[in-house]
Amino acid sequence: MTVIALQPLDKKRTKVCLDNEETFVLYQKELREFHIEQDAELPGEVYHEIMRELLPKRARLRAMHLLEVRPYTEYKLREKLRDGHYPAAIIEDAIEYVKSYGYVDDFRYALDYATYHTQDRPKGRIRGDLIAKGIAKDVVEEALETAYEESLSHEEQESPERLLIQKEFRKKRFEPDTAGYEEKQKMRAYLYRKGFSTDVIAEMVD
Numbered sequence: 283m284t285v286i287a288l289q290p291l292d293k294k295r296t297k298v299c300l301d302n303e304e305t306f307v308l309y310q311k312e313l314r315e316f317h318i319e320q321d322a323e324l325p326g327e328v329y330h331e332i333m334r335e336l337l338p339k340r341a342r343l344r345a346m347h348l349l350e351v352r353p354y355t356e357y358k359l360r361e362k363l364r365d366g367h368y369p370a371a372i373i374e375d376a377i378e379y380v381k382s383y384g385y386v387d388d389f390r391y392a393l394d395y396a397t398y399h400t401q402d403r404p405k406g407r408i409r410g411d412l413i414a415k416g417i418a419k420d421v422v423e424e425a426l427e428t429a430y431e432e433s434l435s436h437e438e439q440e441s442p443e444r445l446l447i448q449k450e451f452r453k454k455r456f457e458p459d460t461a462g463y464e465e466k467q468k469m470r471a472y473l474y475r476k477g478f479s480t481d482v483i484a485e486m487v488d
Contacts, residue, residue, distance in 0.1 A: 312336070
């Protein structure tokens with residue numbers, strides 16, 4: 283295979299473009315060590331060393347470093363690695379590596395997020411937040427169900443959404459017992475836009 287282009291990304295890194303449409307990024311020192319030059323042939327043994335040893339190790343270490351700083355969903359971690367110009371196969375290898383050690387767990391991430399926010403955000407907003415983070419809908423729904431079940435584990439405890447709606451009532455000075463039809467309709471629409479569940483809205487407003 284042939285190196286058809288060398289595109290500098292910054293003072294230290296260069297993107298290597300091959301005639302088979304593959305690209306990867308190397309440091310200047312590595313370009314010299316592997317004798318990589320534009321329009322020159324890339325020996326098979328060099329290519330395999332880069333793709334099977336150098337880049338997989340680097341991508342795994344990068345993923346681990348990112349997760350040490352903060353938790354990531356699988357989707358967001360994949361995005362971060364893609365930003366680093368790693369080839370798709372290298373990214374998948376790194377993702378599977380950190381998942382095998384339990385460092386990436388979308389359900390746990392979603393459950394922790396939902397549990398943390400049940401007291402200050404409507405269920406619909408939490409759902410939207412998690413889906414926007416790239417978590418699968420079925421995982422989000424399972425996490426929400428678990429989080430809300432745990433929040434109601436004590437019989438005397440009020441539903442988190444009911445408590446939040448009561449706060450909205452007080453803020454808007456809304457009295458369900460005395461409000462007229464139009465006022466209730468406006469409140470229903472307002473709560474729906476905020477992300478509250480329709481069944482809880484109907485129960486509280488009516």
